[in-house]
Amino acid sequence: MSTLPRAAELGLIGCHVCGQVCRFAGGDGDGLACPRCGSALHRRKPASYARTWALLIAAFLMYIPANVLPIMRTASLGDVDDNTILSGVVELWVKGSPSLAVIVFCASIVVPMLKFLALGTLLVSCRRGSGWARRQRAQLYRLVELIGYWSMLDVFVVALLTALVRFGLFSLVEPLPGVVFFGLTVVLTMFASMCFDPRLIWDGQDDSDD
Amino acid sequence: MTDEKPGTPPRGDALPSPVVHKRRSSVTLIWLVPILAALVGVALVVQNWLQAGPAITITFESAQGMAAGKTPVKYKDVVIGKVDKIRLSGDRSHVLVTVALEKSAKAFATAGTRYWVVRPRIGLGGVSGVDTLLSGAYIGADTSDSSTPEDEFKGLETPPAVTHGEPGKSFVLHADDLGSLDIGSPVYFRRIQVGRVVSYQLDPDGKGVTLAVFVDAPNDRFVDASTRFWNASGVDVSLGANGLKLNTQSLATVLAGGVAFQDPGGPHDTTPAPDQAQYTLFADQGSAMAPPDGEPHYIRMRFDQSLRGLAVGAPVEFLGVNFGRVVSIRMDYDEKTQRFPLLVGAVVYPERLGQAHAKLVALAKQHGDNADIAHMVGTLVEHGLRAQARTGNLLTGQLYIALDFLPHAAKVRFDPAASPLEIPTAPGSFDKLQEQMADIVGKLDKVPFDQIGNHLNDSLASLDATLRQVNGRTLPALNDTLGDARKTLGTANDTLSADSPLQQNLGQTLQELQRTMRSLRVLTDYLGVHPESLLRGRRPDPAPATPKPAPAVQPNRSQP
Numbered sequence: 001m002s003t004l005p006r007a008a009e010l011g012l013i014g015c016h017v018c019g020q021v022c023r024f025a026g027g028d029g030d031g032l033a034c035p036r037c038g039s040a041l042h043r044r045k046p047a048s049y050a051r052t053w054a055l056l057i058a059a060f061l062m063y064i065p066a067n068v069l070p071i072m073r074t075a076s077l078g079d080v081d082d083n084t085i086l087s088g089v090v091e092l093w094v095k096g097s098p099s100l101a102v103i104v105f106c107a108s109i110v111v112p113m114l115k116f117l118a119l120g121t122l123l124v125s126c127r128r129g130s131g132w133a134r135r136q137r138a139q140l141y142r143l144v145e146l147i148g149y150w151s152m153l154d155v156f157v158v159a160l161l162t163a164l165v166r167f168g169l170f171s172l173v174e175p176l177p178g179v180v181f182f183g184l185t186v187v188l189t190m191f192a193s194m195c196f197d198p199r200l201i202w203d204g205q206d207d208s209d210d
Numbered sequence: 211m212t213d214e215k216p217g218t219p220p221r222g223d224a225l226p227s228p229v230v231h232k233r234r235s236s237v238t239l240i241w242l243v244p245i246l247a248a249l250v251g252v253a254l255v256v257q258n259w260l261q262a263g264p265a266i267t268i269t270f271e272s273a274q275g276m277a278a279g280k281t282p283v284k285y286k287d288v289v290i291g292k293v294d295k296i297r298l299s300g301d302r303s304h305v306l307v308t309v310a311l312e313k314s315a316k317a318f319a320t321a322g323t324r325y326w327v328v329r330p331r332i333g334l335g336g337v338s339g340v341d342t343l344l345s346g347a348y349i350g351a352d353t354s355d356s357s358t359p360e361d362e363f364k365g366l367e368t369p370p371a372v373t374h375g376e377p378g379k380s381f382v383l384h385a386d387d388l389g390s391l392d393i394g395s396p397v398y399f400r401r402i403q404v405g406r407v408v409s410y411q412l413d414p415d416g417k418g419v420t421l422a423v424f425v426d427a428p429n430d431r432f433v434d435a436s437t438r439f440w441n442a443s444g445v446d447v448s449l450g451a452n453g454l455k456l457n458t459q460s461l462a463t464v465l466a467g468g469v470a471f472q473d474p475g476g477p478h479d480t481t482p483a484p485d486q487a488q489y490t491l492f493a494d495q496g497s498a499m500a501p502p503d504g505e506p507h508y509i510r511m512r513f514d515q516s517l518r519g520l521a522v523g524a525p526v527e528f529l530g531v532n533f534g535r536v537v538s539i540r541m542d543y544d545e546k547t548q549r550f551p552l553l554v555g556a557v558v559y560p561e562r563l564g565q566a567h568a569k570l571v572a573l574a575k576q577h578g579d580n581a582d583i584a585h586m587v588g589t590l591v592e593h594g595l596r597a598q599a600r601t602g603n604l605l606t607g608q609l610y611i612a613l614d615f616l617p618h619a620a621k622v623r624f625d626p627a628a629s630p631l632e633i634p635t636a637p638g639s640f641d642k643l644q645e646q647m648a649d650i651v652g653k654l655d656k657v658p659f660d661q662i663g664n665h666l667n668d669s670l671a672s673l674d675a676t677l678r679q680v681n682g683r684t685l686p687a688l689n690d691t692l693g694d695a696r697k698t699l700g701t702a703n704d705t706l707s708a709d710s711p712l713q714q715n716l717g718q719t720l721q722e723l724q725r726t727m728r729s730l731r732v733l734t735d736y737l738g739v740h741p742e743s744l745l746r747g748r749r750p751d752p753a754p755a756t757p758k759p760a761p762a763v764q765p766n767r768s769q770p
Contacts, residue, residue, distance in 0.1 A: 021225060022225055022226050022227055023226070023227055032229065034229070035227070050240060054240045059247075061250075062251075065250070
């Protein structure tokens with residue numbers, strides 16, 4: 001199959017918000033705005049690599065304290081128990097809720113790690129202009145976008161428990177700093193995936209497989 | 211679009227051109243985010259590193275109630291660290307607990323710091339650590355003055371009774387036995403708890419117990435050089451001249467034991483005692499308040515009579531003053547007399563005699579004599595000092611040893627050089643009574659009861675003969691006499707009966723006499739009225755008045 005023409009080759013640029021196509025020949029479209037809706041026009045998301053990398057690294061840095069610091073304190077009848085994400089998973093597993101443990105483990109450990117890996121892979125492969133498995137990489141990106149929302153599970157659990165379990169001396173749940181870092185991780189990874197322009201996957205040599 | 215060649219502009223030339231804005235580039239600013247994140251991370255690491263205090267290892271007998279990563283270490287209820295790891299020692303005899311102390315608790319990683327596990331404890335003296343029932347055990351800590359760093363500690367199994375820096379004083383007590391005391395047992399002064407027993411241990415020679423008590427400030431100033439401590443455990447029942455007396459410190463001491471102290475009455479040294487002063491712990495208040503016993507002396511007595519009722523511990527009294535106590539009663543065999551004398555050993559405290567003892571010693575010294583007790587006793591024995599076993603209680607028959615001066619005591623030989631000192635004995639008052647009774651019985655034995663009986667028998671025989679005579683002869687004659695007498699009385703009775711002629715005659719005679727007396731009275735009356743009649747004779751009687759008929763009554767009577 002012959003390569004399709006690109007908008008840049010045709011001297012066109014499309015608005016991401018309202019879909020208006022404008023004629024624009026020169027440059028990569030910095031400082032342009034859509035004549036219809038006024039939103040910024042650009043061929044590719046500006047500084048996509050740098051932003052994505054920066055946010056991804058920041059997210060990863062936040063992920064370390066999120067796992068090391070305890071996220072939640074449960075106190076019942078004077079028995080105070082601080083739990084990190086991993087110790088919570090272990091406790092759930094040991095105390096006979098393996099299914100819950102798996103869910104929490106997936107949401108809190110697997111998903112963020114997957115995001116780091118996926119975004120990292122995408123960034124590296126796109127920077128190198130690799131033509132390897134473009135379609136699959138595009139799917140991977142959509143997957144990352146999709147599961148991004150679900151990573152907040154832990155934060156929601158802590159927020160809900162903190163609000164609901166307030167029985168003074170008998171039972172009390174308090175959020176600890178770890179949950180803040182975890183929330184920051186999730187937010188930063190979501191920003192990172194937003195900053196990544198999937199069209200970068202298709203840039204580069206066109207003579208590769210597809 | 212199919213008809214157009216690639217590379218040429220599309221047909222829609224009406225496409226608008228984008229508006230050009232001046233935009234600032236934000237490429238480099240985005241790197242602030244990871245830098246910020248890195249800063250936060252570094253800050254966390256630095257903070258963690260700064261907060262990390264020393265790690266120490268504490269040895270415990272068991273890790274009961276402790277959990278790694280959870281059990282806190284507390285000082286005055288402030289968390290100063292956390293148990294990091296719990297593992298067994300190499301020989302599995304105890305538990306090694308690694309504790310991560312906080313930075314601020316660096317002073318707790320010094321030599322002398324004490325650690326113990328606070329668990330709920332329920333004892334007779336009270337309940338402690340109830341809060342740990344719910345929160346789980348924690349490790350308690352107590353500081354020390356030392357600043358030598360130390361990271362290996364031996365955990366205490368029980369909380370220390372005295373925490374560091376607590377105002378007050380420790381005192382050392384020596385006792386014969388521990389009684390029912392324990393660590394934490396209360397110390398009372400005038401029945402107010404002012405301290406507690408801190409520790410106890412057996413003396414190295416095994417002949418006693420040494421206790422340490424701690425008296426809190428400001429009450430420690432009441433402990434002075436002459437203070438007496440005694441074991442206030444249990445119930446002290448004494449039966450005295452004032453009746454039954456029951457004495458206890460408090461209900462808690464009845465069950466759990468306690469120590470009490472007080473100054474003896476009278477003038478005494480009241481300078482406050484220094485820390486770690488040594489005292490004797492007496493068994494009860496009575497012995498504690500008694501004057502000091504001084505040096506004990508062993509004496510021996512040899513009794514020839516039974517000593518039933520004399521027990522070890524029975525008092526030895528000198529003129530009624532408690533002077534010592536019996537410590538042994540043993541039997542001996544005397545080949546010469548073939549008897550079993552009893553050897554009674556006693557410990558006496560001459561200083562209990564107070565001034566008397568002091569004066570005796572002074573006198574003995576004046577005479578240039580040996581002030582030794584043996585010589586003094588020798589002098590006293592010459593003056594009739596004897597030991598007697600006397601009955602102290604008539605109901606139970608318990609004996610005590612009395613040392614008394616017997617005025618008529620037989621002279622005995624006294625050997626002052628003998629060891630142990632032997633005090634001559636004399637039979638006791640009860641024994642004397644027995645002897646006197648024996649004397650009486652002996653005298654009674656001498657009375658010729660046989661002869662008396664024979665004589666009495668003879669007398670009774672003659673009495674019998676006499677009585678027989680009386681029965682055979684005298685009594686029948688007496689019977690006859692009585693029959694005669696009865697007859698006589700019957701005759702007399704007949705004579706005196708109402709219808710007897712004698713009685714009738716007597717009645718008639720009396721009537722006659724009565725008539726005579728009446729006429730005589732008429733005569734005297736008449737003569738009283740008419741005395742002239744003695745001369746003129748009696749005048750004729752006046753004619754009797756004719757009765758008048760009643761005229762009004764008659765017609766009424768004839769009408770019906």
